Amino acid sequence: MKLNRRTFIGTTAALAAVMSAPAVMGQGKPRVVVIGGGAGGATAARYIAQDSAGAIDVTLIEPQTTYYTCFFSNLYLGGFKEISDLGHSYAKLASDYGINVVHDMAAGVDRTAKTVTLAGGGTVAYDKLIVSPGIDFVDGSVPGWSVDAQDKMPHAYKGGTQVELLKAQIMAMPAGGVFAMVAPPNPYRCPPGPYERISMVGHLLKVNNPTAKILLVDPKEKYSKQGLFEEGWAKHYPGMIERIGPDFGAANVSVDPAAMTVTIDGTVEQVHACNVIPAQKAGMIAAAAGLTDGNWAPVNPVDMSSKMDPDVYVLGDATNQGDMPKSGFSANSQAKVCANAVRGALTGSRVFPAKYSNTCWSLIAPEDGVKVGAAYEPTDEKIASVSSFISQTGEDAALRKATYEESEGWYTGITTDMFG
Amino acid sequence: MIRSTLALTCLLGLWAGLSQAAPLGDPEAGKKVYNSCKGCHEVGEGARNGVGPHLNFVFGRKAAGLEGYRYSKSLERAGVAGLEWHADTLDAYIEDPRGFASGTRMSFRGLKDPQDRANVIAYLRLYSDNPANIPEADPTARMSEYTVDAALLAMDGDREYGQYLSGECKACHLSDGADGIPSIVYWPEDDFKVALYAYKSGQRLHPVMQMIASRLGDEEIAALAAYFENPD
Ligand SMILES: Cc1cc2nc3c(=O)[nH]c(=O)nc-3n(C[C@H](O)[C@H](O)[C@H](O)COP(=O)(O)OP(=O)(O)OC[C@H]3O[C@@H](n4cnc5c(N)ncnc54)[C@H](O)[C@@H]3O)c2cc1C
Numbered sequence: 001m002k003l004n005r006r007t008f009i010g011t012t013a014a015l016a017a018v019m020s021a022p023a024v025m026g027q028g029k030p031r032v033v034v035i036g037g038g039a040g041g042a043t044a045a046r047y048i049a050q051d052s053a054g055a056i057d058v059t060l061i062e063p064q065t066t067y068y069t070c071f072f073s074n075l076y077l078g079g080f081k082e083i084s085d086l087g088h089s090y091a092k093l094a095s096d097y098g099i100n101v102v103h104d105m106a107a108g109v110d111r112t113a114k115t116v117t118l119a120g121g122g123t124v125a126y127d128k129l130i131v132s133p134g135i136d137f138v139d140g141s142v143p144g145w146s147v148d149a150q151d152k153m154p155h156a157y158k159g160g161t162q163v164e165l166l167k168a169q170i171m172a173m174p175a176g177g178v179f180a181m182v183a184p185p186n187p188y189r190c191p192p193g194p195y196e197r198i199s200m201v202g203h204l205l206k207v208n209n210p211t212a213k214i215l216l217v218d219p220k221e222k223y224s225k226q227g228l229f230e231e232g233w234a235k236h237y238p239g240m241i242e243r244i245g246p247d248f249g250a251a252n253v254s255v256d257p258a259a260m261t262v263t264i265d266g267t268v269e270q271v272h273a274c275n276v277i278p279a280q281k282a283g284m285i286a287a288a289a290g291l292t293d294g295n296w297a298p299v300n301p302v303d304m305s306s307k308m309d310p311d312v313y314v315l316g317d318a319t320n321q322g323d324m325p326k327s328g329f330s331a332n333s334q335a336k337v338c339a340n341a342v343r344g345a346l347t348g349s350r351v352f353p354a355k356y357s358n359t360c361w362s363l364i365a366p367e368d369g370v371k372v373g374a375a376y377e378p379t380d381e382k383i384a385s386v387s388s389f390i391s392q393t394g395e396d397a398a399l400r401k402a403t404y405e406e407s408e409g410w411y412t413g414i415t416t417d418m419f420g
Numbered sequence: 421m422i423r424s425t426l427a428l429t430c431l432l433g434l435w436a437g438l439s440q441a442a443p444l445g446d447p448e449a450g451k452k453v454y455n456s457c458k459g460c461h462e463v464g465e466g467a468r469n470g471v472g473p474h475l476n477f478v479f480g481r482k483a484a485g486l487e488g489y490r491y492s493k494s495l496e497r498a499g500v501a502g503l504e505w506h507a508d509t510l511d512a513y514i515e516d517p518r519g520f521a522s523g524t525r526m527s528f529r530g531l532k533d534p535q536d537r538a539n540v541i542a543y544l545r546l547y548s549d550n551p552a553n554i555p556e557a558d559p560t561a562r563m564s565e566y567t568v569d570a571a572l573l574a575m576d577g578d579r580e581y582g583q584y585l586s587g588e589c590k591a592c593h594l595s596d597g598a599d600g601i602p603s604i605v606y607w608p609e610d611d612f613k614v615a616l617y618a619y620k621s622g623q624r625l626h627p628v629m630q631m632i633a634s635r636l637g638d639e640e641i642a643a644l645a646a647y648f649e650n651p652d
Contacts, residue, residue: 047587186553224554323551323560329591336587352584355635358555359592359628372556375631377441377564384561385551386441387634389627405600406628410591412598417590 133283
């Protein structure tokens with residue numbers, strides 16, 4: 001017998017009704033605590049608060065009062081966005097959705113007592129915990145670079161002031177100077193991100209410093225949208241961009257931030273601005289809470305619950321889930337599946353099957369946008385890609401412009417979805 | 421009462437595993453099947469061409485697409501004509517190489533057992549691009565099927581389900597529309613359905629919406645239409 005979709009839904013609902021002894025007995029409302037108010041955390045907090053209509057008490061712990069999106073920060077480098085366009089406040093999550101927004105850092109999690117300790121003192125108790133802390137960098141992944149050197153050689157790979165610093169340094173390059181990027185090894189947040197950044201720096205230099213050069217040092221053999229980027233670079237920035245791959249020693253790279261040099265397989269290059277994007281791992285709190293195995297936090301593909309603890313969910317870049325790229329779109333998509341599961345567990349509401357998707361746009365030059373996307377479903381092992389698409393080389397200008405406009409629509413859409 | 425009958429079914433345990441994507445095959449078992457290819461093909465780190473071409477990154481590759489390997493004219497012509505290796509074309513080729521490309525130099529009688537083919541394809545898939553790093557890479561599983569019971573079409577869309585599904589749409593569609601992406605709220609249900617079926621069938625061309633609609637069954641489309649007609 002083959003059951004259809006409706007059967008599944010009906011049964012899950014019925015199952016929930018039959019089996020769910022309310023997860024939290026007795027006094028008070030069930031409590032959800034969310035660590036990290038980014039693409040994953042803000043979305044999860046908002047959906048749980050909104051859809052449970054007051055039945056669940058939601059606390060969001062996030063140190064920043066304004067979230068600066070990494071997405072579209074490359075467009076700021078290119079001159080297509082202002083920094084203020086990238087900043088979003090948590091005010092509506094508090095006022096319109098009743099979320100208790102705590103601007104502090106989570107310092108630790110006691111999973112036995114089910115409490116989160118705040119850096120500023122005090123603890124918050126939870127029935128279900130959602131952790132979406134984004135990334136941190138792997139120490140020593142680029143010899144010569146450490147977080148202490150981030151003012152000389154910015155990473156600009158987390159939200160905040162780093163991207164402004166990077167832009168100022170690029171603008172201060174001498175005429176004909178060299179901008180270098182050390183690209184990260186897999187896996188890292190936003191697979192096309194470094195290459196979109198190369199494109200936007202190309203545009204910035206084309207306008208302000210047309211004889212400057214770009215040196216891309218990349219330890220990977222291949223990268224996402226490679227054909228599209230290479231076509232675009234040849235068209236818009238001919239002769240400006242040189243990529244050194246692992247076959248020419250890019251896996252053996254070190255930097256000297258004081259001397260402003262990059263050494264590639266023994267050859268020293270003098271550069272004038274340098275963007276080091278180190279290897280990445282789950283945001284520190286994930287490891288501190290004992291949720292990681294290696295660099296990332298493994299999760300169950302059906303609902304994003306941690307493989308270490310059924311009362312904890314991990315979202316976004318910090319997770320090891322399978323085939324989804326680490327992106328804001330992915331984190332937002334995972335958050336909705338998680339929100340539905342958490343609500344079901346705490347209030348007995350219907351739990352629907354997980355379904356995930358992702359689309360990542362990149363801007364290559366003014367009005368020359370491209371995209372890649374895929375649909376995902378859980379299997380027993382992982383979240384698996386079940387279909388994908390990508391823009392084609394040789395597309396006409398009108399289609400590329402429409403694609404860029406779509407990305408603008410998406411930016412407004414997802415930030416509204418996150419922050420209300 | 422449909423739901424209570426179904427509740428019974430579910431308590432009998434029939435609900436488990438539904439709506440899951442099916443993996444391409446079992447790579448562990450495929451490793452054994454690969455023994456029959458091994459004499460001619462290398463795969464994995466440092467793989468080189470031998471009697472046959474190496475099979476690293478074969479998914480998404482044009483047939484006869486490796487430089488430095490001398491293919492038969494037959495496979496070269498197929499590549500020029502647009503043949504690419506994906507789970508389905510690989511399946512057809514290794515089932516019956518000579519039937520698929522009459523002049524191919526792959527002198528291998530073929531794998532007749534579909535499960536063996538699925539498993540070896542899943543094994544080879546491990547050595548092509550990882551979608552987590554290269555999102556456009558070939559899928560690693562098959563989309564779950566939506567089997568539709570005609571009786572359900574007459575049923576009203578399930579608004580609550582529609583609301584859940586609408587989460588995916590709201591990453592892009594704002595209620596009042598935005599640059600580049602139209603508003604989809606307060607549409608008559610039938611118009612909404614027509615638009616989604618047009619993407620699903622490929623009559624309306626747009627890669628994002630085609631992908632999204634391709635995984636919506638009639639049930640999902642009805643639920644979404646019911647929800648978006650009046651989302652407040
Ligand atoms: C240059 C660049 C371009 C990008 N472009 C795109 C794009 O076009 N599309 C796309 O989809 N994605 C893009 N991304 C990726 C996207 O930014 C991330 O994938 C996304 O933000 C991940 O969401 P998250 O919730 O995992 O982490 P984040 O959004 O980083 O949120 C984590 C939050 O947790 C907080 N936090 C960390 N530790 C703690 C703690 N201990 N206690 C409390 N709070 C804590 C942080 O302050 C932060 O606000 C881009 C990234 C970069 C760098």
